[in-house]
Amino acid sequence: MASSDQDVTLLTFWPSPFSMRAKLALLLKGIEHEDLPEDLGNKSKILLESNPVHKKVPVLIHKGKPIAESAIIVHYIDEVWPGTSPLLPKDAFLRAEHRFWSDFIDKKLLDCFMRFVHGNDKDAANEEFIANCVLLEGALTKLGSTQEGPFFGGASFSFLDVMLAPFVVWIPGIVGVMGLKHASEEQCPRLHKFFEAVSEHPAAKGALPPVEKLKEFIQVRFAVKK
Amino acid sequence: MASSDQDVTLLTFWPSPFSMRAKLALLLKGIEHEDLPEDLGNKSKILLESNPVHKKVPVLIHKGKPIAESAIIVHYIDEVWPGTSPLLPKDAFLRAEHRFWSDFIDKKLLDCFMRFVHGNDKDAANEEFIANCVLLEGALTKLGSTQEGPFFGGASFSFLDVMLAPFVVWIPGIVGVMGLKHASEEQCPRLHKFFEAVSEHPAAKGALPPVEKLKEFIQVRFAVKK
Numbered sequence: 001m002a003s004s005d006q007d008v009t010l011l012t013f014w015p016s017p018f019s020m021r022a023k024l025a026l027l028l029k030g031i032e033h034e035d036l037p038e039d040l041g042n043k044s045k046i047l048l049e050s051n052p053v054h055k056k057v058p059v060l061i062h063k064g065k066p067i068a069e070s071a072i073i074v075h076y077i078d079e080v081w082p083g084t085s086p087l088l089p090k091d092a093f094l095r096a097e098h099r100f101w102s103d104f105i106d107k108k109l110l111d112c113f114m115r116f117v118h119g120n121d122k123d124a125a126n127e128e129f130i131a132n133c134v135l136l137e138g139a140l141t142k143l144g145s146t147q148e149g150p151f152f153g154g155a156s157f158s159f160l161d162v163m164l165a166p167f168v169v170w171i172p173g174i175v176g177v178m179g180l181k182h183a184s185e186e187q188c189p190r191l192h193k194f195f196e197a198v199s200e201h202p203a204a205k206g207a208l209p210p211v212e213k214l215k216e217f218i219q220v221r222f223a224v225k226k
Numbered sequence: 227m228a229s230s231d232q233d234v235t236l237l238t239f240w241p242s243p244f245s246m247r248a249k250l251a252l253l254l255k256g257i258e259h260e261d262l263p264e265d266l267g268n269k270s271k272i273l274l275e276s277n278p279v280h281k282k283v284p285v286l287i288h289k290g291k292p293i294a295e296s297a298i299i300v301h302y303i304d305e306v307w308p309g310t311s312p313l314l315p316k317d318a319f320l321r322a323e324h325r326f327w328s329d330f331i332d333k334k335l336l337d338c339f340m341r342f343v344h345g346n347d348k349d350a351a352n353e354e355f356i357a358n359c360v361l362l363e364g365a366l367t368k369l370g371s372t373q374e375g376p377f378f379g380g381a382s383f384s385f386l387d388v389m390l391a392p393f394v395v396w397i398p399g400i401v402g403v404m405g406l407k408h409a410s411e412e413q414c415p416r417l418h419k420f421f422e423a424v425s426e427h428p429a430a431k432g433a434l435p436p437v438e439k440l441k442e443f444i445q446v447r448f449a450v451k452k
Contacts, residue, residue, distance in 0.1 A: 053330060053334075053361060062319075065319050067319070067322045067326075068326060069325075069326060069329055071325075072322050072325045072326055072329070073322075075321075075322065075325065076318055076319070076321075076322045079318040079321065080318050092302055092305040092306050093288075093291050093293070093302070095301075095302075095305065096293045096298050096299075096301065096302045099295075099297075099298045099301065100279075100293075100294060100295060100298055103295055103298070104279060108279075135279060
């Protein structure tokens with residue numbers, strides 16, 4: 001555990017996949033911090049002042065300085081506390097690969113996920129979601145194959161594992177409440193193993209909510225009829 | 227100039243602002259490289275194979291390994307060739323700031339820029355474009371103020387300067403051909419000085435096309451009536 005004088009605060013909203021990433025990185029590194037849960041219907045002064053451009057969680061405040069956007073926060077955490085659980089690979093090309101697939105998750109996977117939740121053409125969005133999972137399966141096979149273990153980082157969490165981890169609860173949440181079809185174990189065997197391994201990891205248990213609790217949130221948030 | 231055995235190839239399309247960033251970073255670092263201009267109407271096998279997910283330029287191929295997405299390419303170039311013209315600041319918080327505003331340029335500035343070009347409500351898009359320029363002016367004042375000079379990096383180009391540089395030709399291009407209103411010098415004095423300084427920089431002259439040439443492209447590409 002890092003020393004207690006780190007002065008680290010995390011503005012969060014528990015169902016936010018972006019908040020989960022920041023929280024997970026802090027737990028993996030063993031960084032003592034205070035959580036400040038946000039009411040997004042009535043945003044706090046500290047959120048509006050620390051992220052005036054986007055007004056969104058998560059925001060990490062370290063020694064009074066705010067850092068916003070989950071990918072940037074996870075980079076920052078890894079750079080300031082590099083010793084414990086290093087997240088980004090040392091090799092520049094592998095780092096580029098991690099950044100590429102992290103960007104893919106935010107641009108492509110999240111996009112069809114949200115189009116399934118909010119859009120009219122759910123079948124097309126679901127099909128694209130599965131195709132994107134298959135692309136991620138390829139990345140996991142390629143990046144994970146340099147080391148033994150279920151993660152993109154082999155036996156331990158890496159940057160990309162942190163970026164994908166919130167889907168481990170969000171996918172079953174949307175599958176359970178809204179009928180999303182997930183990629184099958186035949187299509188994505190490594191991804192399924194990754195999901196299992198994340199679910200069982202102590203830091204992920206601390207950063208991700210139980211699927212049943214998230215399902216209740218999804219039910220209410222998206223006004224899904226029972 | 228770096229040694230000639232770097233084995234660096236850049237797949238480009240000259241009007242692409244994303245290609246310009248990669249080219250600019252290579253020129254700033256003095257990295258010998260070969261340009262492979264792409265015909266986006268008839269994409270090359272090497273583009274489709276090296277960026278199968280997005281099939282877009284730019285792609286940097288270094289010693290046979292492809293890196294895609296401009297922000298990731300500029301990170302990679304800075305990490306592999308750190309000595310000459312360092313781009314990302316050494317301080318982790320400043321690095322986070324550079325990444326934040328780079329992300330802002332790609333998400334917010336580019337978004338209203340494209341809505342002005344393609345959308346129906348050009349007035350609203352133009353208003354938002356100017357508001358985003360004012361936010362960038364604030365960032366430039368804050369980040370540039372630690373050192374003398376017109377750039378986000380003070381007297382020399384930094385990561386964020388590279389990421390914003392293509393707008394130095396694209397904004398006058400869209401202003402000239404399609405009537406976009408730019409933020410005034412009163413609203414954004416530092417941004418105007420930044421634009422002037424970029425225009426006069428030798429590396430930028432090598433990476434950015436002349437505005438008049440870009441205007442001809444915009445005229446044809448967006449079928450603007452004369």
